Amino acid sequence: MGNLMRRYWQPALLSSEVPEPDGAPVRVRLLGEDLVAFRDTNGDVGLIDAFCPHRRAPMFFGRNEECGMRCVYHGWKFDRSGECVDMPSEPPDSLFKTKVRIGAYPTSERGGMVWAYLGPAEFQPPAPDYELLRAPETHRHVSKTFEQANWLQALEGGIDTSHSSFVHNQDIHNKKLLRNADTAPNIEVEKTSYGFRYAGIRRLNEEQDYARVYHYVLPAQQLRGGVTESAGGKKEVPALHGHLWVPIDDETTFTYNWIYSYDPAIPLDHEHAIGHEIYSGRGPEDYIPGTYQLKRNRDNDYLIDRDLQRTKTYTGIKGINTQDYALQEGMGPICDRTHEHLGTSDRAIIAARQLLFEALDAVERGEAPKGTNPVDYSQVRPVDLEIPRGSRWQELLERELIARF
Ligand code: FES
Ligand SMILES: [Fe+2]
Structure with a gap:
């Protein structure tokens, strides 16, 4: 049933829970998975893993800044697509940054709700339209x-x-x-x-x-x-x-x-x-x-x-x-x-x-x-x-x- 539920867009939170760009992130638990939602600088809502892929620090305490969430443990920063955009704890010429991602799900904001799709990318349906x-x-x-x-x-x-x-x-x-x-x-x-x-x-x-x-x-x-x-x-x-x-x-x-x-x-x-x-x-x-x-x-x-x-x-x-x-x-x-x-x-x-x-x-x-x-x-x-x-x-x-x- 979990696999079936993941074939649908699901409301993850109300838009009003993340009212402004670069505002406080919120905890989301959806389909048994712990996540963190944040509205980035552009106003788009990201939905990422609750834990940092480095050493599992809670992203809820992260800093929402310039189109990404920065983990406050060692400063790794991820954008809403899950890409690591900054890794200040590694040498500047390190390529490690390109190899690490944080789990991230696509979102669609409609009707005062932020919808998320947690299923396989190849089956992603069009966004809901009631x-x-x-x-x-x-x-x-x-x-x-x-x-x-x-x-x-x-x-x-x-x-x-x-x-x-x-x-x-x-x-x-x-x-x-x-x-x-x-x-x-x-x-x-x-x-x-x-x-x-x-x-x-x-x-x-x-x-x-x-x-x-x-x-x-x-x-x-x-x-x-x-x-x-x-x-x-x-x-x-x-x-x-x-x-x-x-x-x-x-x-x-x-x-x-x-x-x-x-x-x-x-x-x-x-x-x-x-x-x-x-x-x-x-x-x-x-x-x-x-x-x-x-x-x-x-x-x-x-x-x-x-x-x-x-x-x-x-x-x-x-x-x-x-x-x-x-x-x-x-x-x-x-x-x-x-x-x-x-x-x-x-x-x-x-x-x-x-x-x-x-x-x-x-x-x-x-x-x-x-x-x-x-x-x-x-x-x-x-x-x-x-x-x-x-x-x-x-x-x-x-x-x-x-x-x-
Ligand atoms: S645990 Fe997040 S940067 Fe180290
Ligand atoms: Fe009833």
């Missing part, structure tokens, strides 16, 4: 949260639409809530060239269904419509949402959370974006300062309120995504799936697992796995809308499912 990444900065907001669980169980939570009637139900006695109207959505999954798209169809009344169309893009990206804007299911602003789950290692994950306005004429206002983060449980006050870890976490049982649980919600936990973390992290760092019992509501989970197995086979055969070619997914967008009962969402929502940025 509509999110083409939306102007004024229209989007991206954040990142630490999760103490394997990426796959986090992803499986993200493509599991039926859980929202329970985990995310903000008022279990309010019959008007969409989430209470139909707790057993009919799930239709269609495999595509990038993964699958699926619709969760809930019955609203005699005339209307509510269709929520998601996309799953391999290896671990979910795109969804903006129903969570309000508990009543009415959209306050035109917004699409999603997550990217990025393995730090086998047992921990960074979840990249994104939201963007899908209407070119309407920017995403900052207050709305922050409101959405607070609703999700990761507002500015919700993080342990200086980290991407939430204050409500496994160590304190997510500050579960048993009284709230008895009277109003199933979980008693505040924050939509904090509720997810409680379930996903609570399974243990790697869920033991041999004890599961999958039902009809798990169709999307089953399809995702099949696709991942197929992708593993493709890599073993020497082929490109699904989700590596941006042409396949660059024009897709999710949607959630009410539709006449019994109509075909594929036809009715056809125009809504196409990117406009």
Whole structure:
């Protein structure tokens, strides 16, 4: 699976973590590998080994200067391509400098994220190209949260639409809530060239269904419509949402959370974006300062309120995504799936697992796995809308499912 994950560009960090040229470097752990990121004098982001190839000093303490990182132990300096550009501890005529490199990975900065490709050079796909990444900065907001669980169980939570009637139900006695109207959505999954798209169809009344169309893009990206804007299911602003789950290692994950306005004429206002983060449980006050870890976490049982649980919600936990973390992290760092019992509501989970197995086979055969070619997914967008009962969402929502940025 590590070899498969290395066939994709992965977000390595937020652009905001390295805000300025020649600024402080940051530690990055990605796919089980320890790295250091720095923005060089030209403004380009380098991603290099965490340890100096000389005698393994930590590059995190390095000096970011004139388009390179200088190891402060003996002064060797490397540029962002990994080339050693200065070796002041050796005689000036030494050629040793030309023989030593530091490990370095290509990066691509798009959508407020620095993406990195950690796979074999001969298989490097074009840089990722989601509509999110083409939306102007004024229209989007991206954040990142630490999760103490394997990426796959986090992803499986993200493509599991039926859980929202329970985990995310903000008022279990309010019959008007969409989430209470139909707790057993009919799930239709269609495999595509990038993964699958699926619709969760809930019955609203005699005339209307509510269709929520998601996309799953391999290896671990979910795109969804903006129903969570309000508990009543009415959209306050035109917004699409999603997550990217990025393995730090086998047992921990960074979840990249994104939201963007899908209407070119309407920017995403900052207050709305922050409101959405607070609703999700990761507002500015919700993080342990200086980290991407939430204050409500496994160590304190997510500050579960048993009284709230008895009277109003199933979980008693505040924050939509904090509720997810409680379930996903609570399974243990790697869920033991041999004890599961999958039902009809798990169709999307089953399809995702099949696709991942197929992708593993493709890599073993020497082929490109699904989700590596941006042409396949660059024009897709999710949607959630009410539709006449019994109509075909594929036809009715056809125009809504196409990117406009
Ligand atoms: S360990 Fe880095 S220059 Fe010696
Ligand atoms: Fe959830």
